[in-house]
Amino acid sequence: MASTDSDAPYLLPPRDEELEALVGAEIVPDSPGVIRSGSVVDATVTAVADDGTLSLALPEGAAGQCGAADARPLPGELAPETGAAVRALVELELQPGRWLVSLDKARRLDRMDELDRLVREHAEIDATLTTVVRGGFSADANGIRCFVPGREAGISKEQGFAMLGQSFRFRVRSHDDRNGGLVLSRREEADRERAAAFEAAAAGLAEGQRLEGTIARLLPFGAVVELDAGVEGLLHVSELSLKHVDSPAAEVSVGQRVVVTVTGLDPQRRRINLSRRDILAAERAERLSELQVGSVHEGEVVSLSDFGAFIRISEDVEGLCHISELSWTERVDHPSLLLAVGQRVQARIIKVDADSGRISLSVRQAQDNPWTGLLDEHAIGSRITGTITRIEDYGLFIRIRDGIEGLCHVSDLTWEGRPERPSDVGDWSVGQSVDVVLLSVDMSRQRVSLGIRQLTRDPWDDAADQLVEGAIFRARVTRFDDKAAWLEIAPGLEGRLYIAEISTERVDSVRSALRLEQEVEVMTLRADRERRRIDLSIRAVEQKRLDEQPRSWDDEGPMSDLGAALRASGVVPSDEDSVNGDPTS
Numbered sequence: 001m002a003s004t005d006s007d008a009p010y011l012l013p014p015r016d017e018e019l020e021a022l023v024g025a026e027i028v029p030d031s032p033g034v035i036r037s038g039s040v041v042d043a044t045v046t047a048v049a050d051d052g053t054l055s056l057a058l059p060e061g062a063a064g065q066c067g068a069a070d071a072r073p074l075p076g077e078l079a080p081e082t083g084a085a086v087r088a089l090v091e092l093e094l095q096p097g098r099w100l101v102s103l104d105k106a107r108r109l110d111r112m113d114e115l116d117r118l119v120r121e122h123a124e125i126d127a128t129l130t131t132v133v134r135g136g137f138s139a140d141a142n143g144i145r146c147f148v149p150g151r152e153a154g155i156s157k158e159q160g161f162a163m164l165g166q167s168f169r170f171r172v173r174s175h176d177d178r179n180g181g182l183v184l185s186r187r188e189e190a191d192r193e194r195a196a197a198f199e200a201a202a203a204g205l206a207e208g209q210r211l212e213g214t215i216a217r218l219l220p221f222g223a224v225v226e227l228d229a230g231v232e233g234l235l236h237v238s239e240l241s242l243k244h245v246d247s248p249a250a251e252v253s254v255g256q257r258v259v260v261t262v263t264g265l266d267p268q269r270r271r272i273n274l275s276r277r278d279i280l281a282a283e284r285a286e287r288l289s290e291l292q293v294g295s296v297h298e299g300e301v302v303s304l305s306d307f308g309a310f311i312r313i314s315e316d317v318e319g320l321c322h323i324s325e326l327s328w329t330e331r332v333d334h335p336s337l338l339l340a341v342g343q344r345v346q347a348r349i350i351k352v353d354a355d356s357g358r359i360s361l362s363v364r365q366a367q368d369n370p371w372t373g374l375l376d377e378h379a380i381g382s383r384i385t386g387t388i389t390r391i392e393d394y395g396l397f398i399r400i401r402d403g404i405e406g407l408c409h410v411s412d413l414t415w416e417g418r419p420e421r422p423s424d425v426g427d428w429s430v431g432q433s434v435d436v437v438l439l440s441v442d443m444s445r446q447r448v449s450l451g452i453r454q455l456t457r458d459p460w461d462d463a464a465d466q467l468v469e470g471a472i473f474r475a476r477v478t479r480f481d482d483k484a485a486w487l488e489i490a491p492g493l494e495g496r497l498y499i500a501e502i503s504t505e506r507v508d509s510v511r512s513a514l515r516l517e518q519e520v521e522v523m524t525l526r527a528d529r530e531r532r533r534i535d536l537s538i539r540a541v542e543q544k545r546l547d548e549q550p551r552s553w554d555d556e557g558p559m560s561d562l563g564a565a566l567r568a569s570g571v572v573p574s575d576e577d578s579v580n581g582d583p584t585s
Helices: 017-022 103-121 187-202 277-289 539-548 561-569 575-579
Strands: 040-048 054-057 063-066 085-095 098-102 124-133 136-141 144-149 167-176 181-185 210-219 222-227 232-236 257-266 271-275 296-305 308-314 317-322 344-353 358-362 383-392 395-401 404-409 433-442 447-451 472-480 484-490 493-498 519-528 533-537
Touching (some): 040 103, 063 085, 085 103, 103 167, 103 181, 124 144, 144 167, 232 257, 257 277, 308 344, 308 358, 317 344, 404 433, 519 539
Parallel strands (some): 232 271, 493 533
Antiparallel strands (some): 040 054, 040 085, 054 063, 136 144, 167 181, 222 232, 296 308, 308 317, 344 358, 383 395, 383 433, 472 484, 472 519, 484 493, 519 533
16 A cells, blocks of 8 residues: 555654753843834934935934925924934944934834824823714824714714814824724713703703794704704704694704704603694684685695595695585585695685684685576476486486476376386487476485476366265276386376285186276275375275165075065065064064
8 A cells, every 4th residue: 555645654844953042041131222223212313305305313323314305393392403313213233333214204103102002091182173074973083084973073963074173182092093093082072072061051941931942953753953042953843834744954954043842851761852842832823813714815725535525725724625515506525526635715714713724715706606596597396408418327417507407207207107218208318409397406415306297287176076985986997016006197197906815716817817908997095195006996886886875674684685575575674664563574
């Protein structure tokens, strides 16, 4: 089996005598003043060239040279002059005893040591805000570039640009790895300032107090108001307006001046709750008190609903026109059939409730009412010429005046029969001109009842003698139904003959007992003119005749012809003679 590398024995590297000599040896620090590449040493400027290059005297009699770029002073500092003591970073030995050095890099190394100390101690330093950057601010702390996160600045976004150039006291949090500076914070200081400001301002506030302020910023759930009292308060979206508001931006804007009422104080959470509702309600009540019931205003339709239209008649004043107040003549199923959002209309105020802020309007009452002169022009019972506008199974709708329609019910189309729909009476068409009689007018419900059969004489009047209960006359069978036969009493007038009234004997079928066009003798049982109901009977006629026939003295049944003749001749005594003891009995 061939051997693998893992099977080979491990061989130690060769001995390093120099390394072994150092192991365990005492570590002796470099002596002060020893020049070594990468060390920072104290130096003295010996000469300044025209291009800004510096010549320096280094420890141990060495000389140094610093380029102009590495010798530039910090902003606000003077350039090094001959004889000035400086700190220099030794970078490269140019020739024996002569080194390339950098004042700027030495300064940076010294600054890093100082920055480390500030971070370790979380020291407080003064810094000036210079620029608004993404996520916060840039600041300058005596030449040190710093970053202040927005949430640590204690400054709102709206105040950010106004705060540039101002100096604040910050606490050092950490290194800024991106820019080689520091990350600063003044959240604690800002919290202390806000707490002190809140306590000072809240000491003079009370619930119900009215204040003025400016909208500082908008939130999804409300608006932050910077009060003139020097503290901020929250104006919740539900307190922005008397009406429902989905977004604060729909009611207020940043920078807008507002008058608010204090509704709550929370010292522990440093929160002040504000409201505009009471102030807006008072302003609305004042505006509504100036409105007069009955006055007409031009307004704009702002929204439509199933029950009516909301109309703005002046700034911040809206009223509801109920669907029933839209038109005198139209039966509106939805306001959109007559109005559109943005449309200008005339509306009359019919009710004002200052407490609830509700205004009731009427569009139709701002117009002439076509119903007003209807009865003055047409009396009940008068004849009118109209036009058919609609045909339904229950009757005809007929326009008798501009904007006014009446219903001629199917029962008022003809005196004859009982039609179930207009087509049973005749061929009607929309647009057809017809004469009608005005039967009734309901002004409150705006309904008109019309009649066509009333144009002719009521056949009930022609058959007055037959329609007396107990009257006997002859009538013609015109039609059948399952339980009765209908008989014509006079032209256009029918009576009903129930199956039970056909005969004194049992009748199983109306059609088996009678035939169409047959004339029969009937008696009037009931005649109800208001309900147009006439009940007839053949059985009552037969029963009456049976009751009127003579009867024998010893039998309840009618007498035979011979018995009746004998009684008439006196041979057979009458019942009265028998009772009186007539000897012939």
